[in-house]
Amino acid sequence: MLFRSLLAVGLSGAFALSCPVLAADSLPVLVIHGQQFEPGELALPAGTKLKLVIRNQDPLPAEFESSDLSREVLVPANGEVTIYVGPLEPGRYQFFNDFNRAMQGTVVAKGN
């Protein structure tokens, strides 16, 4: 039973992996500026794997972390990183800066 459902999600995951990635110029961007995430609520399409750019404009390093998204990445001061996100179920996913936990935001995944 468990094996069958694992197999099912496995197949859908493999299918999603083969989907084309969005073109570079249309990547969603999350900016860190003045120890705030901008936007604080980031809307992303559900059900597709996409790249997310995290751009740090502060002179402090940040660690973008989200147990909801299972993501953890260092963003150097005045630097930028690109991560893969999804495919996500529609819903809300919290994230925060592990170096400044007052800095929080939410990814809102919406279906088409």
Added chain:
Amino acid sequence: MLATAIIMFREVLEAALIIAIVLGASRGIVGRGRWVATGIGLGLLGASIVAILAAEISSAFSGNGQAILDAGILLSAVAMLTWHNVWMSAHGRQLAAELSAVGADVQTGKRPLAALLVITLVAVMREGSEAVLFLWAIAAGGAQNASMVMGGVGGVVAGVLVGLLLYHGLLRIPARHFFSITSWLILLLAAGLAAQAAGFLNQAGLLPALGNTVWNTSHILSQTSLTGQFLHILVGYVARPSGIQLVFYVGTLMTILLLMRSKGGGRMARVRAGEGAPRTSD
């Protein structure tokens, strides 16, 4: 100051707990202290190098350098923990017998001392590089940040103290149960680290997620709470695991158990295999 202390405490905690467990599990092996200390030293060196190169590492592998490095570090720790546990399943009974004789040395077998070194090295290096970067950024802020630096140092001390507490707690376990308990701890630790590695490989786009949220227990126990973080480190608790993390967790668990049974074959291995499923699988 307190905020800084808490952040540093969280960064240090994982390394402190892992070192406490392997120090406990390698009890009775001659020379382990020197190897673990060398591992900590090299780990701090590695952490500083990673911190200095943070920007370069981030941009490597089209922005996935960090995730790939983290996955590599974690998987090498899993390999070493596996080696350690398999070795212990062959020699643990003898070690347990000799623990009763004070100061007895273990003379047989190829001792997994290099494994101890690598485990400590990677444990310190992984979280240490973040800690170094963080402290560095604060220190660069100048004199007004002196209290934050103090807080950071306080957090490091607190993390090390928790590690010491766990180590001394482990030492109180009676000798006849000692190695079967520490090998369970290492087994769950290794499975949890393998699941973390799977998360990073998925983050880098190298593995499919196989479903992003197989279950969600964040409303019962948030992974970012202190209890959640302890369980995350010790047994690999994940509030919203992806399918690939489960595959790695269970796969690592089964692989190590099978290796322990085939190499050990003794009473301990059978007892361990019969103790039922780990907490995280429910």
